[in-house]
Amino acid sequence: MIGGGTDLMAQRDQGLAAPLVVIGTSAVASMRRIRTVDRGRIEIGAAVTLAELADWARTRVPILTSVVTTIASAQIRQVATVAGNLGQEKRCWFFRNDFDCYKRGGVTCPCYAIEGDHRLHHAAIGAHRCQAVTPSDLATVFDALDARIRLVSATGSREVTVTDLYVGPGELGLRAGEVIEAVLLPAEVGEVVGVFDKLQQTEGDFALVSVALCVRPDAEGRWASARYTFGGLAARPWSPAKLNAGVLGRRPGTAEVTTLLDHELEWEAHPLPGNRWKLDAAVGMAARVTSQALEARDE
Numbered sequence: 600m601i602g603g604g605t606d607l608m609a610q611r612d613q614g615l616a617a618p619l620v621v622i623g624t625s626a627v628a629s630m631r632r633i634r635t636v637d638r639g640r641i642e643i644g645a646a647v648t649l650a651e652l653a654d655w656a657r658t659r660v661p662i663l664t665s666v667v668t669t670i671a672s673a674q675i676r677q678v679a680t681v682a683g684n685l686g687q688e689k690r691c692w693f694f695r696n697d698f699d700c701y702k703r704g705g706v707t708c709p710c711y712a713i714e715g716d717h718r719l720h721h722a723a724i725g726a727h728r729c730q731a732v733t734p735s736d737l738a739t740v741f742d743a744l745d746a747r748i749r750l751v752s753a754t755g756s757r758e759v760t761v762t763d764l765y766v767g768p769g770e771l772g773l774r775a776g777e778v779i780e781a782v783l784l785p786a787e788v789g790e791v792v793g794v795f796d797k798l799q800q801t802e803g804d805f806a807l808v809s810v811a812l813c814v815r816p817d818a819e820g821r822w823a824s825a826r827y828t829f830g831g832l833a834a835r836p837w838s839p840a841k842l843n844a845g846v847l848g849r850r851p852g853t854a855e856v857t858t859l860l861d862h863e864l865e866w867e868a869h870p871l872p873g874n875r876w877k878l879d880a881a882v883g884m885a886a887r888v889t890s891q892a893l894e895a896r897d898e
């Protein structure tokens with residue numbers, strides 16, 4: 600499948616993809632629309648461009664506009680698509696530059712990132728043989744929004760969570776003949792206070808660490824639902840279950856969030872020597888988005 604081609608064409612030049620047949624999604628009308636569907640859910644077609652998504656979301660789901668404006672450049676956002684963003688390959692420097700690592704050369708090859716430079720685009724949580732992370736910023740935000748991804752094939756369709764969409768860093772768990780048809784946002788998305796923060800080397804660059812926080816406050820401002828999701832930390836978007844549970848039913852303070860996340864990371868994190876800094880960054884960013892979410896509710 601090809602959306603905008605901004606990654607697939609690069610992958611072809613880097614020797615990572617050699618498709619014999621390429622099927623474009625931009626002319627598939629059902630993949631080009633955003634509409635309300637069953638039970639008030641919002642369906643975002645796979646071939647909607649990032650620029651179209653940002654325009655649509657500005658007054659409806661502002662966190663989506665916030666994230667899109669941090670991605671690449673205005674020109675790329677005009678052509679890059681929602682599904683292409685989710686499906687883009689990992690940014691590991693070795694992988695993109697023709698090193699015969701485990702992911703390129705197979706099981707007999709090493710992961711060069713373990714001994715090599717792993718400071719920026721590698722995991723600090725839960726990596727196995729490959730240390731890369733999923734680069735999609737939309738995946739981080741869709742996960743925090745509790746979105747579902749609809750996959751379709753000639754034999755039917757199914758929905759998966761954002762985490763279950765991936766079987767590895769930037770690797771989609773699609774069955775034979777299956778494609779992403781749409782992203783589905785919950786009906787309550789209009790009540791969500793959403794904040795996104797991203798650490799990047801330069802404007803438009805990929806996330807080193809990112810966090811999305813989506814909160815649904817009740818009438819008294821207590822958090823009836825809350826989900827933090829981090830990008831750049833693990834092979835797939837990572838949501839800290841204990842922190843999410845710990846902030847429910849109250850207006851948590853930033854110190855409390857810091858303590859909860861620190862404890863959770865003590866158990867979950869396995870950083871490489873050069874990327875331990877990501878854990879400190881994640882804790883600081885979690886505190887920052889927490890206070891921004893509290894302030895947004897108070898405005």
Ligand SMILES: Cc1cc2nc3c(=O)[nH]c(=O)nc-3n(C[C@H](O)[C@H](O)[C@H](O)COP(=O)(O)OP(=O)(O)OC[C@H]3O[C@@H](n4cnc5c(N)ncnc54)[C@H](O)[C@@H]3O)c2cc1C
Binds near residue numbers: 600734
């Ligand atoms: C300079 C630069 C900076 C960038 N910075 C960021 C950033 O900060 N954050 C970020 O998130 N992204 C970033 N990107 C990625 C960019 O935003 C695009 O989303 C991404 O390149 C792919 O979008 P595309 O539609 O062109 O996908 P394509 O290149 O068309 O496809 C990418 C992959 O997705 C698959 N695919 C496409 N559509 C479907 C479908 N319907 N079903 C199943 N598989 C499908 C393709 O087969 C391919 O494997 C950057 C890209 C560049 C070039």
Ligand code: SF4
Binds near residue numbers: 692709713728730731
């Ligand atoms: S992190 Fe993954 S892609 Fe990068 S060198 Fe290691 S095995 Fe290869």
